[in-house]
Amino acid sequence: MSSDIRKGLIAAFTNNPNQYVSGEALADLLGCSRTAIWKHIEALRQDGFILEAVRKKGYRIISSPEKIVPDNILFGLNTSYIGRNVHFEETVDSTQNIAQKLALEGAAEGTLVVAEEQLGGRGRLERKWQSPKYKGIWMSLILKPVIPIMKTPQLTLLIAVAVVQGIQEVTGVQADIKWPNDLLVNGKKLTGILTEMQADSDRVHSLIIGIGINVNQQLEDFAEELQSSATSIYLETKTSWDRAIIIQGIMKHIEKLYLLYLQKGFYPIKLLWESYSISLGQKVRANTLNGSIFGLAKGITDDGVLLLEDEQGVVHFIYSADILM
Ligand code: BTN
CATH class of the missing domain: 3.30.930.10 (Bira Bifunctional Protein; Domain 2)
Incomplete structure (x- = not known):
């Protein structure tokens, strides 16, 4: 079945959340027959969409399925x-x-x-x-x-x-x-x-x-x-x-x-x-792949790198680490 019609139907229901949209209007909008609309509505229902159909009014969406699709x-x-x-x-x-x-x-x-x-x-x-x-x-x-x-x-x-x-x-x-x-x-x-x-x-x-x-x-x-x-x-x-x-x-x-x-x-x-951030201004331990450094998390650079000042006042650039607080 054409996924364009399916996507078009979903878009139409997104734009008209509380309103009925007639089969004829949907068919005109999506350039297909009313039978094709009906078939796609049924397919959406099988996938867990709850769609109400009322004679002379058309279709209205009640809810979308809970499962992630x-x-x-x-x-x-x-x-x-x-x-x-x-x-x-x-x-x-x-x-x-x-x-x-x-x-x-x-x-x-x-x-x-x-x-x-x-x-x-x-x-x-x-x-x-x-x-x-x-x-x-x-x-x-x-x-x-x-x-x-x-x-x-x-x-x-x-x-x-x-x-x-x-x-x-x-x-x-x-x-x-x-x-x-x-x-x-x-x-x-x-x-x-x-x-x-x-x-x-x-x-x-x-x-x-x-x-x-x-x-x-x-x-x-x-x-x-x-x-x-x-x-x-x-x-x-x-x-x-x-x-x-x-x-x-x-x-x-x-x-x-x-x-x-x-x-x-x-x-x-x-x-x-x-x-x-809850890291900045805190004393933290940074466990990197090359060893562990304890110090004050002073800030981040303009490139997003952590600045850690150790107890000797040396500032380390931390690119990747596990931070223990
Ligand atoms: C972390 O260690 O905190 C990062 C976890 C990232 C997990 C996500 S789940 C989706 C994506 N696929 C993966 O295998 N990992 C990431």
Whole structure:
């Protein structure tokens, strides 16, 4: 069945949330027969959309399905390119691997890979990332900024700010950022972000930004060793959430901040990041792959690198580390 008609129907229902739209008007709008409209309405129903049909009035949307499917993300999405091209899979090893492959094949900027479950989810510093089925948001976004490699940490910080804002707007949960991009609520980890890139010696081709958000997990859904250090939006709000709506909120904030970044540079993003950060001004331990440094987190550079002043007053530039506070 034509996916253009399906997308057109979803767009028409997005634009007319509480109104009936007649089969004739939909057929005219989408340039197809009323029978084709009816068939696509039935297909949408089978995928979990609740659509009311009233004689002489037409169709009205009651609700979209709860399971994450690409159409759920598109229904109501109001970005112009971030998250508009969704590649969805039920089970993957890692959404990062799929996005890497799509980027190499020339996928458009803003392409989003989403999965219901990851069997080999990756975290920062070569850790594993638990990604249980139907519980969280496991997604990777392809960006293609024209920037030198040394500026890529800026994008990681931008994404952290956008994810904080998206989660806050949709669910009311206010997360803090621990450098560079862990989102914490009351010191417990809600979200992790992993940035990987495809680049040659002087130019970035694609950034693959992996975002993992704990959404509907109850405590027992976390492995025992994580139960004291992880949290979920459900645990913070005692409400289960439609993950597609949270994804939409995040896409909206990513697009807004990314456009701001492309126009005005990193400075406004840096100010926002600092306002959400709980690392700055604190004594922290930075565990890097080359050893551990204890000191005062003094700030971030214009490239997003952490400045850590040790007890001898030497300032270290921290590019990648696990921060203990
Ligand atoms: C971290 O260590 O805090 C980063 C975790 C990043 C997890 C996300 S889930 C979607 C994407 N796919 C992966 O394999 N990892 C990232």
